[in-house]
Amino acid sequence: MEVPPIITCHVLAVPYPARGHINALMNLCKLLIAKNKEILVTYVVTEEWAGFIGSEPRPANIRLATIPNVIASELTRSADHLGFMEDVMTKMEAPLEQLLDRLEPPPTIIVYDTFLFWVVGVGNRRSIPVASFWTMAASVFSVLHHHHLLEQKGHYPVNLSEMGEYRVNYIPGVSPTRLADLPLNDGSKRTHRIMELSKKGIECVSKAQYILLSSMYELEPEAIDVLKAKLSLPIYNVGPTIPHYNLGQHKTTINTNHSYLNWLDHQPNNSVLYISQGSFFSVSSAQIEEIAFGLRESGVRFLWIARQEASRLKEICGGDKGLVLGWCDQWKVLNHPAIGGFWTHCGWNSTKEGVFGGVPFLTLPIIMDQGLDSKMIVEDWKVGWRVKEDVRIDSLVRKDEIVKLLNKFMDLENDQVRDMRKRVKEYQHSCQREIAHGRSFQDINSFVREITKIVMK
Numbered sequence: 442m443e444v445p446p447i448i449t450c451h452v453l454a455v456p457y458p459a460r461g462h463i464n465a466l467m468n469l470c471k472l473l474i475a476k477n478k479e480i481l482v483t484y485v486v487t488e489e490w491a492g493f494i495g496s497e498p499r500p501a502n503i504r505l506a507t508i509p510n511v512i513a514s515e516l517t518r519s520a521d522h523l524g525f526m527e528d529v530m531t532k533m534e535a536p537l538e539q540l541l542d543r544l545e546p547p548p549t550i551i552v553y554d555t556f557l558f559w560v561v562g563v564g565n566r567r568s569i570p571v572a573s574f575w576t577m578a579a580s581v582f583s584v585l586h587h588h589h590l591l592e593q594k595g596h597y598p599v600n601l602s603e604m605g606e607y608r609v610n611y612i613p614g615v616s617p618t619r620l621a622d623l624p625l626n627d628g629s630k631r632t633h634r635i636m637e638l639s640k641k642g643i644e645c646v647s648k649a650q651y652i653l654l655s656s657m658y659e660l661e662p663e664a665i666d667v668l669k670a671k672l673s674l675p676i677y678n679v680g681p682t683i684p685h686y687n688l689g690q691h692k693t694t695i696n697t698n699h700s701y702l703n704w705l706d707h708q709p710n711n712s713v714l715y716i717s718q719g720s721f722f723s724v725s726s727a728q729i730e731e732i733a734f735g736l737r738e739s740g741v742r743f744l745w746i747a748r749q750e751a752s753r754l755k756e757i758c759g760g761d762k763g764l765v766l767g768w769c770d771q772w773k774v775l776n777h778p779a780i781g782g783f784w785t786h787c788g789w790n791s792t793k794e795g796v797f798g799g800v801p802f803l804t805l806p807i808i809m810d811q812g813l814d815s816k817m818i819v820e821d822w823k824v825g826w827r828v829k830e831d832v833r834i835d836s837l838v839r840k841d842e843i844v845k846l847l848n849k850f851m852d853l854e855n856d857q858v859r860d861m862r863k864r865v866k867e868y869q870h871s872c873q874r875e876i877a878h879g880r881s882f883q884d885i886n887s888f889v890r891e892i893t894k895i896v897m898k
Contacts, residue, residue: 449479450893453548453569455537457556457576458487458512458529461790463494465576465655466554467503468682474502476889483544485537489514506544508536523631526638534559541567549895552653555582556638558645565648570895572651572888576682577789579656579664580817581810583614584623585643586668588636596620598628605832614667615813616821621832622812635809647674653888654678655789658880659871660796660822677888680881681793681872684772701744701764702773708742711781711853711862713763715774715800716745719786723749724807728837733757735843741851744774775800782850784828787814796824799869801861803828803850805838824865826850 452473456466463486470482482503486494491507493515511532512518518525541548541563551571553560564571575582590611591597599605605621612618620626625636646652656678658665669676705713716736718724724732729750736743736758743763747754755765771791774780775798783795784803792814795802802825804815818825828846829838852858875881 447479448481448546449477450481450549450895451546452480452482452892453541453544453551454482454484455551455553455557455560456484456486457554458490458515458533460515461788462554462556462576463490465682465790466552466574467494467499468684469552469574469653469655469679470503471500472679472682472885473889474500476886477893478502480889480893481546483548485540487512506540508533508540511536523634526635529557530559530638533557534563537563550892555646556642558642561645561648570650570892572653572892573646573649574653574655576655577810578792578814578817579654579661579668579678580615581624581789581813582643582654583664583667584612584813585640586671587612588640591623597623597626598633599626601627601832601834613671614661614664616663618813618816619832622806622816624809624813627834646672650674651888651891652676655680655682655793657681657793657796657872657875659868659875660793660817675891677884678881679885679888680876681797683790683794683797699769701766701769702777704764705744705774705777705779708779710778712851713742713744713779714782714784714803714847714851715771715780716743716747716784717771717786717791718747718784718805719788719791719807724805725837726750729754730757731837731840732843735840735847736763738840739844739847741847744769744780746771772798781853787811787818789814792818796822796865796868796872799866801825801850801858801865803846805829822864822868824861824868826861 454466454470456463470484474480480502483506484503485506485508487510488507489510491505495505512528513525548569551560551564551569552574553571555573555575561571596609599620601621605619607620608617609620610617625632652672652674654665654676656665657680658678665678733754734757740762745754745765746769747765748767751765751767772794775783775794780800782803783800785791785795787804787806789810802818804818804825805828806812806815815827819827849855850858
């Protein structure tokens with residue numbers, strides 16, 4: 442790809458190789474270019490990921506650069522998640538160094554996913570400023586940054602059956618939280634190692650030059666204030682890094698004429714439950730079946746994205762009430778007037794998209810940060826309900842419970858539901874104001890001004 446004629450800043454973007462992380466950093470890069478057309482972005486992915494995202498629309502100023510497939514395939518990595526993480530932390534650095542040796546023009550700044558702690562060393566050795574991009578909630582950053590407090594007080598690791606309901610109130614910027622809602626808390630050898638790798642990313646942030654938070658002050662004011670007060674390097678809260686700034690601007694671009702959107706067009710407003718449990722981890726097959734039979738018996742209209750289970754679920758709950766698909770454009774779906782609720786695993790990108798879509802949530806978190814995201818949705822913002830209250834990992838939510846929950850949640854005349862819908866609309870509007878002219882708007886503009894002042898080599 443040709444380099445634009447005038448370049449004032451060259452950003453090397455290095456995402457963690459997973460869909461949610463790649464999407465968030467790509468959206469940030471698009472936002473940087475929307476703010477300044479003289480920014481060039483070189484976006485580094487494996488050859489496999491270049492095949493996945495190469496045809497997706499992006500500005501001409503974003504060029505893909507590849508490193509070899511030195512890590513497990515995206516299609517098989519779930520078989521050994523910890524092994525995949527270990528490979529990401531040890532096998533990608535050398536190919537990135539080789540790419541940097543031949544990259545023209547040399548980068549002005551490296552923006553990297555916080556989990557890739559080794560990128561800080563690459564930048565520092567080459568005297569290239571680095572910005573650490575945190576793709577999860579600021580509250581999760583605070584939990585990991587202050588994780589020593591949990592260890593000191595004997596609250597990590599934890600037996601969830603005995604202590605899962607116990608609430609801790611000493612994590613700065615985080616309201617009282619059940620131990621069950623904190624990340625990687627079971628103390629198994631596998632999760633302990635994942636926690637070690639995650640905390641190493643947090644610890645190496647101190648050697649970066651900037652921190653970028655992918656959040657909204659309207660959603661996490663206390664956590665963001667705490668991090669800005671406690672950390673000694675500049676922190677920019679750059680906003681949600683979802684496709685919000687594209688809404689309404691690309692009506693005729695790729696993937697707009699899908700049959701599911703036509704189906705939604707023929708459904709009453711606020712009548713369809715959108716269900717997505719994420720793109721990688723999933724609940725058990727037994728739980729999936731309970732959900733499917735409950736959904737069928739409830740009679741609620743639905744659009745269910747179930748990548749690995751679509752054919753089986755169509756047999757259980759298919760019919761004229763809903764659709765089961767392997768993929769959809771989630772952003773377009775959540776902003777469709779027919780959608781009345783979002784059943785979600787509570788990944789941070791999905792959480793922000795749901796808020797911006799102005800739809801209430803049913804939460805069923807699975808791993809890592811999702812429990813704390815669910816807690817903020819249900820307890821802090823009060824814009825959703827938990828599907829599962831039992832903190833035991835192996836307990837099932839039964840069909841009859843799901844039927845009762847769905848019928849209440851989708852009842853537009855229910856006073857609790859009306860109040861919840863009103864609150865999420867208020868959050869939607871306040872977040873829209875924040876990115877239009879509030880703190881996130883100011884922070885992203887300040888960061889762009891800062892990086893375009895750096896002299897290119």
